Every structure is written in C-alpha cells, then in structure tokens.
Amino acid sequence: MRNKLTKLTTKKPFRKSVAHLILAFFLGSFSVSQTLADTPPQQVSVAPAGTNVDKAVPLAQLQAFVAVYERIRQNHVTPKTDAQLLQLALEGLILKLDRFSSYLDAQDMAALQQDTKGEYPGIGIEIVPEGNFIRIITPIDNSPASRAGIKPGDWITHVQDETIKGLDVHDIVQLMAGDIGSSITLTILRNGETFSVTLTREIITTKSVRSELMSGNVGYLRISLFQDQTGEDLITQMQALKKAGADRWVLDLRNNPGGTLSAAAKVADAFLTKGVIVTTQARQIEDNLRFEASNADPSEGLPLMVLINNGSASASEIVAGAIKDHKRGQLMGDTSFGKGSVQSIISLPQGAGVKLTTAYYFTPAGHNIHLKGIEPDLSVSNTDTDAQDDLQLTTAIELLKSTVTKK
Numbered sequence: 001m002r003n004k005l006t007k008l009t010t011k012k013p014f015r016k017s018v019a020h021l022i023l024a025f026f027l028g029s030f031s032v033s034q035t036l037a038d039t040p041p042q043q044v045s046v047a048p049a050g051t052n053v054d055k056a057v058p059l060a061q062l063q064a065f066v067a068v069y070e071r072i073r074q075n076h077v078t079p080k081t082d083a084q085l086l087q088l089a090l091e092g093l094i095l096k097l098d099r100f101s102s103y104l105d106a107q108d109m110a111a112l113q114q115d116t117k118g119e120y121p122g123i124g125i126e127i128v129p130e131g132n133f134i135r136i137i138t139p140i141d142n143s144p145a146s147r148a149g150i151k152p153g154d155w156i157t158h159v160q161d162e163t164i165k166g167l168d169v170h171d172i173v174q175l176m177a178g179d180i181g182s183s184i185t186l187t188i189l190r191n192g193e194t195f196s197v198t199l200t201r202e203i204i205t206t207k208s209v210r211s212e213l214m215s216g217n218v219g220y221l222r223i224s225l226f227q228d229q230t231g232e233d234l235i236t237q238m239q240a241l242k243k244a245g246a247d248r249w250v251l252d253l254r255n256n257p258g259g260t261l262s263a264a265a266k267v268a269d270a271f272l273t274k275g276v277i278v279t280t281q282a283r284q285i286e287d288n289l290r291f292e293a294s295n296a297d298p299s300e301g302l303p304l305m306v307l308i309n310n311g312s313a314s315a316s317e318i319v320a321g322a323i324k325d326h327k328r329g330q331l332m333g334d335t336s337f338g339k340g341s342v343q344s345i346i347s348l349p350q351g352a353g354v355k356l357t358t359a360y361y362f363t364p365a366g367h368n369i370h371l372k373g374i375e376p377d378l379s380v381s382n383t384d385t386d387a388q389d390d391l392q393l394t395t396a397i398e399l400l401k402s403t404v405t406k407k
Contacts, residue, residue: 095168098357099129100341103170106351121180123199125150126257132165133157133189134172137337138255138311140206141224144199150188152255152311157194158187211237216401219246223267226259226315231266235298238270248303248400250393254333258314261342265291268322271299271329275364277322280342282359303403304329305396308376313337320374321363331376333392340370
C-alpha cells in the first residue's frame with residue numbers, strides 16, 4: 001500500500017473565507033445563556049470584548065483550522081454539510097476542556113431540565129467519563145440501577161456489548177438512551193472483575209427528601225438529590241419530625257450526586273445561623289458568588305451527624321463542607337467524590353446547549369475540594385454487601401443517643 005502525501009494549502013480568498021466561517025460559527029451557534037444544574041439560578045454574563053483574553057486574533061491558528069476544515073469538507077470519504085462539520089468542531093472543542101464540560105443536544109437539554117424537576121426517563125445512574133471507561137458516581141435511590149446492586153465507584157466498560165472506549169460524552173449518552181420499557185445491558189468492572197447486568201428503563205422519580213423518626217428520638221433526613229424545592233421540603237419535614245419528638249439529626253447525603261447550588265445553600269442554611277456557606281471563584285468577576293447563612297435555625301441547634309461516602313458529590317459536598325468547617329456537626333462515612341466545580345448551561349439554537357465549567361467553589365475555610373473530596377471526621381465504611389446492615393447509620397444513631405441535647 002502506498003500513501004499519498006499532500007500539503008494543506010489555501011487559495012487566495014483565504015482571509016475572506018476565514019472571516020465568513022468564523023462569523024457564521026459564532027453568530028449561528030450561541031444564543032441566550034442560562035444556568036441550570038450545579039450552578040445558581042442566575043443569568044450567565046458574556047464577558048466584554050478583551051476581558052481576560054488576548055485581543056489579538058490568532059490568525060495562524062485560524063488559517064490552520066480553515067485549511068483542515070476545507071480539506072475534510074472536500075475529501076473525507078463520507079460527505080458532510082457545513083452545519084454538520086461546524087457542530088462536530090463545537091463538540092470537539094468542548095470535549096477537550098475538562099471532563100465535566102459537554103455538548104448537549106436538544107434531547108440532552110430536555111433531560112437536564114427534567115432532572116432538576118425530579119422526573120426523567122432512564123435507569124437511574126449519575127456518571128462521569130474517566131480514562132477509557134465511565135465511572136458511576138452513584139445510583140439514584142429506588143432506581144433500576146440501585147435495585148440491581150450497582151454501586152458508587154463501579155466502572156462501565158461496555159453498553160449493549162459495545163465498548164465505550166474512544167467515545168465522547170455525547171456519544172455515550174446517546175448509546176445509553178432509549179424508550180421507557182426497553183432494556184439495556186451494561187458490562188460493569190468492579191474490583192478487577194467484570195459482570196453484566198440488564199436493566200429496564202423506566203421513569204425515574206426522585207423524591208428529593210424523605211424522613212423518619214428513629215430510635216432515641218433521632219430525626220433521620222435523607223436527601224437523594226438537590227432539586228429546586230429541596231430546601232423547602234427539608235424544613236417542612238424537619239418541623240414534622242420535631243413535633244413527633246425528634247431532638248437530634250442524621251443528615252444522609254450518601255450516594256447523592258448533587259444538583260443546584262442554590263438548593264445546597266438552602267439546606268446548609270437550615271443548620272447554620274451565621275457565616276459563609278460557600279463561595280465561587282471564576283474568571284469573570286460577576287460569576288464570583290458568596291452564600292451566607294441567615295439567622296433562622298430550623299434545626300434548633302440540635303446535635304447533628306452527616307453521612308457521606310464516595311458517591312456524595314458536588315452540592316452534597318457543599319453542605320458537608322459547610323457543616324464541617326463551621327463545626328456544626330460531625331461527618332461520618334467515607335471520603336466524598338471530589339467535584340468542586342460549577343457548570344453553567346449556555347443555550348444554543350434548536351434547543352441544544354453547552355454545559356461549561358465556569359467556576360470552582362470553596363468551603364467556608366477556603367478549601368477547594370475538586371478531585372480531592374472531603375474527609376469525614378469519623379471514618380466508618382459499610383463493608384457488608386447486605387443492604388440491611390448499614391453500619392454507618394447505626395453507628396451515627398448510637399453516637400447521637402449518647403449526646404446531651406438542649407431542651
């Protein structure tokens with residue numbers, strides 16, 4: 001076999017082609033910006049021209065881009081339209097930024113909107129690409145994934161017997177999508193061993209907060225996901241538990257993958273009466289945010305134990321970090337996942353969008369836990385595979401029982 005070597009060259013009207021292509025790319029792609037999951041409900045602001053970026057246009061790089069673009073357009077074995085090529089360029093640009101930024105088509109955007117409302121179709125797992133595979137952050141409570149025994153930290157290597165190696169985030173999401181009632185087979189890697197599990201897609205309804213009065217007057221509060229109404233729901237259930245006799249709290253944030261930043265701030269505020277809850281630091285000054293606790297105290301200062309594990313991520317870590325730094329309660333369990341970045345959702349035409357990392361958040365003591373996680377005050381692991389033997393919860397309850405409460 002003999003390879004034909006050619007040079008990437010451009011014709012005389014190159015500068016005009018560059019100008020038209022770049023103008024079409026930016027004017028035809030970006031539109032109104034908004035914020036959704038993992039970021040506060042505020043408008044994303046576009047930076048003024050020249051803010052924190054070089055004013056000079058990198059003409060050489062643009063020339064190389066257009067040269068490659070034109071060669072693909074003319075010579076690739078599979079013909080593609082300009083619209084298709086520009087979308088591929090956009091997806092590739094976002095893919096290389098960081099693992100939490102991604103391109104979202106119209107279906108992905110609709111699903112993201114549903115997530116914050118608490119109902120969406122699927123199998124109920126939160127995932128993040130890492131290396132050649134997908135890491136499972138956590139299964140959602142009472143979902144097909146959780147009922148099948150999928151655990152935080154499991155790896156997905158194949159979907160429907162098709163390897164995910166080499167696929168980008170968008171392709172992986174599309175591969176896992178399907179109609180309600182249809183089945184999907186995942187190949188799971190856990191502790192060096194692989195096994196397959198077949199799940200049936202269903203409507204995932206995530207009731208954000210549930211509660212229970214346990215022995216020793218312990219008010220158990222479980223938050224599975226941070227949604228729009230999580231803060232209000234938590235306070236309502238705390239009030240009901242106090243009327244039933246609760247005089248101490250267990251806040252269970254295990255296997256909670258996160259949600260909205262504003263909801264996390266409201267939950268932390270339910271236990272704090274002063275001080276910073278969380279701050280964010282971004283390139284744009286207007287995206288630097290600061291949340292502070294109010295004087296109200298729905299928790300009434302009662303003893304508090306917070307449960308975390310390696311499936312506790314993002315908004316969960318904001319709450320856990322605030323409780324720990326203010327010494328409001330003790331953290332028990334395993335080191336959390338370590339997602340300390342804020343994603344903003346930018347709307348594009350035809351319902352598509354971009355999930356873009358725009359800031360890092362910091363705990364009240366100034367810690368950025370991104371890719372590090374939060375260590376518990378008391379390290380206790382659930383080593384038994386029997387779901388009925390919850391050593392972390394039983395230990396927390398026993399410790400709280402020995403705590404003197406204010407009357």
